[in-house]
Amino acid sequence: MPPAFTLPPETSRKLDALVDQIEAKPGEFFDPADLPERQSEFDVKSLVGSLPPGLGEDDLVGILKLAFLTECATESYARAIGSRAEAADATWLSRFNAHVWTPDELTHHTPYKYILMSLGFAEAELDREVRETREKDYEHSGGETPVHITTFGMVQEYLTDRWHGLIAQLLRPASPAAYQAITLIKRRETLHTIWYRDMAALQVEGNPRFVDYVSEELMRFRMPGSSVVPELQARTQAWLEPLGTNFEHMIKDILRLVYETLGNTRLAGQMVLGFAAAKGYAIGPFTVRQLNAAIARLGGPGYGLLGEAMLEKAGLSYIFETERSGVATNPGTAVYLRLRGALRSWIGDQLALRTELG
Numbered sequence: 001m002p003p004a005f006t007l008p009p010e011t012s013r014k015l016d017a018l019v020d021q022i023e024a025k026p027g028e029f030f031d032p033a034d035l036p037e038r039q040s041e042f043d044v045k046s047l048v049g050s051l052p053p054g055l056g057e058d059d060l061v062g063i064l065k066l067a068f069l070t071e072c073a074t075e076s077y078a079r080a081i082g083s084r085a086e087a088a089d090a091t092w093l094s095r096f097n098a099h100v101w102t103p104d105e106l107t108h109h110t111p112y113k114y115i116l117m118s119l120g121f122a123e124a125e126l127d128r129e130v131r132e133t134r135e136k137d138y139e140h141s142g143g144e145t146p147v148h149i150t151t152f153g154m155v156q157e158y159l160t161d162r163w164h165g166l167i168a169q170l171l172r173p174a175s176p177a178a179y180q181a182i183t184l185i186k187r188r189e190t191l192h193t194i195w196y197r198d199m200a201a202l203q204v205e206g207n208p209r210f211v212d213y214v215s216e217e218l219m220r221f222r223m224p225g226s227s228v229v230p231e232l233q234a235r236t237q238a239w240l241e242p243l244g245t246n247f248e249h250m251i252k253d254i255l256r257l258v259y260e261t262l263g264n265t266r267l268a269g270q271m272v273l274g275f276a277a278a279k280g281y282a283i284g285p286f287t288v289r290q291l292n293a294a295i296a297r298l299g300g301p302g303y304g305l306l307g308e309a310m311l312e313k314a315g316l317s318y319i320f321e322t323e324r325s326g327v328a329t330n331p332g333t334a335v336y337l338r339l340r341g342a343l344r345s346w347i348g349d350q351l352a353l354r355t356e357l358g
């Protein structure tokens with residue numbers, strides 16, 4: 001049986017209104033029309049020999065192909081999203097998927113083709129790889145409901161945004177045109193991240209129990225590449241550091257996105273605890289059971305403490321400092337400090353986003 005999914009009518013209206021707005025102003029899609037005649041501008045051959053330490057030509061090709069082939073399978077992802085939206089009767093998500101997201105994504109692989117051709121790949125060979133990738137059965141790793149889909153979308157788009165960003169910087173010295181094209185695509189992913197976040201947040205606002213779906217989706221998250229090009233996706237671990245990935249920054253961004261989806265520290269705390277329980281983690285000196293008991297004694301604000309610790313770890317404590325003005329917590333107690341301290345280090349150790357990227 002699919003997980004329960006019902007939204008208050010007011011929330012459905014808000015989601016419809018949000019998608020109306022997005023459809024009315026989707027921004028400018030990436031236009032590949034002049035790429036064939038500008039092909040020579042996308043020559044990155046000069047980069048070979050001056051790659052950052054730890055990356056060889058084969059890595060450069062792999063990095064570019066991962067972006068090229070995962071982006072080319074848009075229609076496979078669109079089917080996965082569309083069928084789930086339809087099953088849940090979420091017309092707002094169907095509309096977003098069909099009218100904005102899919103046509104936007106369809107062009108994202110195009111500059112990569114010309115960049116790869118500059119490295120010696122024949123057009124026919126790349127076209128064949130595209131066909132083969134599109135024909136693969138895409139196995140969507142996420143859950144069924146629109147909450148799962150939009151949470152997945154938020155994280156996936158954020159990570160794709162960063163991936164294009166790293167590539168754009170890498171190619172910049174060799175080809176300003178490649179830098180520019182990929183940066184334009186990166187900006188589309190930024191918009192997608194924000195749109196998915198807003199859709200997820202409205203659903204959680206309408207039904208706070210959906211925090212469990214958000215947390216489920218974060219736990220099982222896998223990039224689409226792990227289904228369509230698993231051999232390339234598996235190599236990202238080795239590429240991220242030489243590409244200059246700022247892991248701290250990414251963790252902070254993701255925590256902020258999750259917090260914005262949940263809307264308050266109480267739900268953020270509930271999610272952290274759900275995470276720990278599902279993974280069987282202890283939080284500092286506490287087992288999840290002990291922590292649950294402690295939180296039951298503290299009442300509602302107990303979850304808030306956990307949420308605050310999550311934000312504090314991310315360097316986002318200003319968020320709860322403003323939020324707290326209206327909440328009856330007693331931050332001076334030893335229990336509070338002990339819980340918060342334990343949780344901060346636990347989050348640092350266990351969040352393990354490095355492995356989730358691969």
Ligand SMILES: [Fe+2]
Nearest residue numbers: 071105108189
């Ligand atoms: Fe894309």
Ligand SMILES: [Fe+2]
Nearest residue numbers: 157188189192
């Ligand atoms: Fe996207």
